[in-house]
Amino acid sequence: MDIYTIISAGYDLLLGAWLKDGSTHPLTAAAGLIPDKRSRVLDMCCGTMSNGLAIAAKNPANTVVGLDRSKPMLRQARRKSGKMHLDNVKLLCRDAADTGLRDGCFDHIILGLVLHECTEQLRRDILDEARRLLSPDGTLIVIEWEREESISRKLRFAPVYILEILTTPRFFKDFYHSDKEKYFERHGFIVRESIRCNYTTVISMSKREAGV
Numbered sequence: 001m002d003i004y005t006i007i008s009a010g011y012d013l014l015l016g017a018w019l020k021d022g023s024t025h026p027l028t029a030a031a032g033l034i035p036d037k038r039s040r041v042l043d044m045c046c047g048t049m050s051n052g053l054a055i056a057a058k059n060p061a062n063t064v065v066g067l068d069r070s071k072p073m074l075r076q077a078r079r080k081s082g083k084m085h086l087d088n089v090k091l092l093c094r095d096a097a098d099t100g101l102r103d104g105c106f107d108h109i110i111l112g113l114v115l116h117e118c119t120e121q122l123r124r125d126i127l128d129e130a131r132r133l134l135s136p137d138g139t140l141i142v143i144e145w146e147r148e149e150s151i152s153r154k155l156r157f158a159p160v161y162i163l164e165i166l167t168t169p170r171f172f173k174d175f176y177h178s179d180k181e182k183y184f185e186r187h188g189f190i191v192r193e194s195i196r197c198n199y200t201t202v203i204s205m206s207k208r209e210a211g212v
């Protein structure tokens with residue numbers, strides 16, 4: 001049984017406590033990067049789909065697909081989407097590293113708070129799949145935990161930090177302390193914008209053309 005089977009029902013409450021604690025909510029920043037025009041958005045590793053549902057509600061012209069491998073997390077996403085009466089949302093139970101979807105079929109892809117919990121290999125596989133699924137002019141938007149400067153913010157973030165280290169001891173620390181912009185540049189993306197939010201950074205990128 002994976003951790004998301006246990007925490008799916010309380011996940012939004014757990015996360016909300018930190019993401020709301022400050023000035024800019026990453027969800028608002030990410031949604032602000034996607035215009036309300038006919039386009040396809042993939043919330044990859046969507047979990048309970050807070051990001052994708054906020055975008056679907058803000059942008060009725062978008063079609064928003066939520067994809068995750070955890071059925072309990074998708075169940076929460078379906079419950080929330082039903083409550084919001086959104087008709088521009090679809091859910092898929094798939095592995096993000098091997099979605100089986102066709103090349104270039106999304107204009108925007110969001111990867112929210114997942115890469116830090118992946119092995120280096122899975123992280124690369126998910127990013128390769130995101131590159132493949134993005135249209136040539138598409139945008140990849142990554143939301144990731146970001147290092148805090150002040151002692152008080154570090155202390156407030158400590159429970160999340162400890163939980164992440166306990167659940168993914170080998171991968172979290174390396175990625176959390178890395179320079180993420182450089183990491184994505186090394187993996188075939190061009191960083192267009194970074195927005196500092198509560199305990200997180202929202203990074204918007206485009207694909208670097210093959211061989212460039």
Ligand SMILES: C[S@@+](CC[C@H](N)C(=O)[O-])C[C@H]1O[C@@H](n2cnc3c(N)ncnc32)[C@H](O)[C@@H]1O
Nearest residue numbers: 045046047068069070073094095096112113114
């Ligand atoms: C920390 S949650 C983040 C959920 C959501 N994106 C957010 O920002 O709140 C990570 C999610 O990634 C999903 N996940 C992890 N590896 C995956 C994979 N290889 N394929 C599909 N989903 C995956 C987990 O099931 C979980 O729902």
